[in-house]
Amino acid sequence: MSQTTPMTMGRMGPHIDRMGADCADDQYIRELTQNALDAIRHRREEASDNTIRGEVIWDIDWTAVDDGAPERLCIVDNGIGMTASDITRYINKLASGAGTLSITSNYGVGAKIAAATRNHAGVLYQSWRDGLGVMAHLWRDPVQNEYGLRRFSVDDRWMECVPLDDSVKPELIDRCGTKVVLFGNDETHRTAQPPPGTANARWLLQYLNNRYFKIPEGVAIRVNEYLGQKPRRVLQNNRSPLRPVVGMYTYLTKHSDSSGTVQLDGAKAHWWVLTERRKDDGRQDMWSYQHVQASAGHAAALYQNELYEMRTGRAGQNVVQAFGVIFGHSRVVIYVEPDEGVTTNHARTMLLRDGRPLPWAAYQEQFRNNLPPEIKALIDSIASKCPDKDDNKSIVERLRPLMNLFAATRYRRNPKGTQALDADLVVPGGTPPATSGSGTAGAGGPHRPPRPGGSYGSHIKNNGLPASPYAPDKIPRVTWVSLARGSRDPGEMEDKAARYFEAQNLVKVNGDFRKFHELVDWCVKEWNLAPTVIPTLRQEIEEWTKQALIEVVMGIEALRGTSPEWGSDACDRALSEEALTTALMTRYHLIYAVKRNIGTKIGKLLDAT
Known part of the structure; x- marks a missing residue:
């Protein structure tokens, strides 16, 4: 029984x-x-x-x-x-x-x-x-x-x-x-x-x-x-x-110039570079078949002949770019096929390994470090269409006296480090909130959180943790992209000013952003500039915009990981497309700097506005 x-x-x-x-x-x-x-x-x-x-x-x-x-x-x-x-x-x-x-x-x-x-x-x-x-x-x-x-x-x-x-x-x-x-x-x-x-x-x-x-x-x-x-x-x-119904394999095979597979830890990444299609007016036309299937760049997980977690459109653009395809993402498709040991969630909308979502960030990093030559060639061909202005030197000269302001000294755990780090300061924060002698909340604010590890915190060694100084890359690379040059895809940074790529320390600026054009038109009208001066005006606006983005990125990256309030998620939000657009919406100091330089370059000072 x-x-x-x-x-x-x-x-x-x-x-x-x-x-x-x-x-x-x-x-x-x-x-x-x-x-x-x-x-x-x-x-x-x-x-x-x-x-x-x-x-x-x-x-x-x-x-x-x-x-x-x-x-x-x-x-x-x-x-x-x-x-x-x-x-x-x-x-x-x-x-x-x-x-x-x-x-x-x-x-x-x-x-x-x-x-x-x-x-x-x-x-x-x-x-x-x-x-x-x-x-x-x-x-x-x-x-x-x-x-x-x-x-x-x-x-x-x-x-x-x-x-x-x-x-x-x-x-x-x-x-x-x-x-x-x-x-x-x-x-x-x-x-x-x-x-x-x-x-x-x-x-x-x-x-x-x-x-x-x-x-x-x-x-x-x-x-x-x-x-x-x-x-x-x-x-x-x-x-x-x-x-x-033909499925994605048939479509990708028919409409791709090259394809291959990159071996990842516990998975394979299948990739395709789609054939470039253009309309009669020369614009890219990767979306001709989007009403019947995903016809432009996207990413998904492949399991038992089915596609899960497919990301198309704006979401697909972000995922493909995270794989390292920062230029030409609309022409690259990536399917990650996990090895054995995965299953689906109850609703069959995503894949799980050991009950957890797939490690997409790890897959993306490994793929970036092993980019296929065909994808590298695509990225380089489109990047070459971006204007290569030599304005870094002047920006660096202006920022040189201020470099110490962009990053406090930080230390990274290193077993071979020559300096000892206080365990309580591994992640330094701001000024601790005020507390009373008894440890309860004081008049200045909430009580201080208990020591990490609870009662086990008293067993941490007091002779320090081995560490070495860590300084992030300083000057990010900034490049202007546009639809006309073929360096920006439709839908990318739509009505946004810029996007930051942490892994590549790169900022792409949307040259088609309407507020940039409005700023040029305003300056021309207010300062009564001759048509011959407009290219110089555009150059100045682009240079000072570039400097503003460099300062924002360097400033936020200096905060990354320095306190619980500035973890990766918080910094990513602070450097999102919306946040960078917000940072570029200031006008007074930008117009002042542009006006001063324009006056110097054309040999005269403009009338006060």
């Missing part, structure tokens, strides 16, 4: 709702698609025939539309299909499926969670196995607020799964296959429309292309690409509106 009474669960509905809340609004697309691919694989295995052509179609349930129903989304496959007992066993049990349930296999929130919680009116299953059709309706009972199979009344009997004749069998299905229809939350719900917050009419095609790295061999996935608009059954000239 067992010594344990197994744990049971009370009401299932609230638990399923909480699990569904962890899912993205479009996750059911992945779950239902993966179920269809698994069904095709099982059919091949059962028949011992890998030549069976598998197909998955996402479309409108046109049969129901012809009967007056709203445009509901459905998926059809020609996989192994299900019997009535299969549906009862797999669909109406929370932790049940055709695979093996474990931490690394068939793990996560399945279709019955991701789909049912967003389709309270029902998820309709129609399935054929060996020519026999059955139907079941999974829904959320509006009275009991519980999920389960809705009962049908047939010949004075209540049945969870009922026979289905072939008059409604999809053309794709021969003797085996399954069709799943999404009813939404009420009878009027048009589930073919994009999820909330999605404006792309081809949203489903884009999602599947971005989700799958490779489509399994011998399988075709097709999607009605007009789902987000007015769905069409047939196009002009009897063309089908169904468009194939």
Whole structure:
């Protein structure tokens, strides 16, 4: 006799709702698609025939539309299909499926969670196995607020799964296959429309292309690409509106100049340099296919042929640049494929190793230190388009008397260091808050925190920690970029003044930032400058802007790690694009310096403003 009474669960509905809340609004697309691919694989295995052509179609349930129903989304496959007992066993049990349930296999929130919680009116299953059709309706009972199979009344009997004749069998299905229809939350719900917050009419095609790295061999996935608009059954000239899902591997192979792999600690980084595309006016056109898949530079994690944590757009730009691609990031794609020992989180949105997120910062540092030659060549070719002004010398001369102000002496732990460091001063802060003799809060503010380590703090050795002086790089490199020169990508630093790259000690300044142009226009008008002087004016504004950025970066970097208040996160925020833009919004001292230098260079002083 067992010594344990197994744990049971009370009401299932609230638990399923909480699990569904962890899912993205479009996750059911992945779950239902993966179920269809698994069904095709099982059919091949059962028949011992890998030549069976598998197909998955996402479309409108046109049969129901012809009967007056709203445009509901459905998926059809020609996989192994299900019997009535299969549906009862797999669909109406929370932790049940055709695979093996474990931490690394068939793990996560399945279709019955991701789909049912967003389709309270029902998820309709129609399935054929060996020519026999059955139907079941999974829904959320509006009275009991519980999920389960809705009962049908047939010949004075209540049945969870009922026979289905072939008059409604999809053309794709021969003797085996399954069709799943999404009813939404009420009878009027048009589930073919994009999820909330999605404006792309081809949203489903884009999602599947971005989700799958490779489509399994011998399988075709097709999607009605007009789902987000007015769905069409047939196009002009009897063309089908169904468009194939190709996955990212096919796209990247077709549209890249070079590719390769960098070995990292516990992972591999696959990379591609995309072929440059330009519009008729010469502007870059890396985003031609973005409505159907990620067509410009981005990053993701690759696991079991699926892409996780994909970052596109602005977020993708930041991640790719963190890998060291500070120029040309819109043409570089990086997928990190971890070695064994990883799994997904419950909602299958991110990968975990030992229960923790992937070490992206470590991956990025290792990749930066081992940049492929092809990516280096791309970076250098674009960096060469940036103007190389020789104004560092004058900036250094102006800052030389002030250099001691930019960094207090700091020490870094070093076993071979020649100086001893007081353990209490390893991370020096500001002035300690006032405390009374008893250690409680004094009139000057809150009490001082207890010594790190609690009672064990008294056991720290008093002879000091070995250390050596540490001074960060002083002068960061500043370069101006712009769309016209081809050194700035569309969307990069959009309506921001600058961005700082700590690893490269580099600042990129957005030469297209509107406030720079407004400043030039103001100076020309206020000082009545001749057109011939405008290039000199621009040069002066750029030089003094460069100095301001150098001072800001040096000042914040001098604070990095010197107190708990100035850790890496705080310094990163202080040097963010928004913060650097704020730092450059001062006008008085900049205009004064520019005006003085302009007056010297043109041989006259300008009238006072």
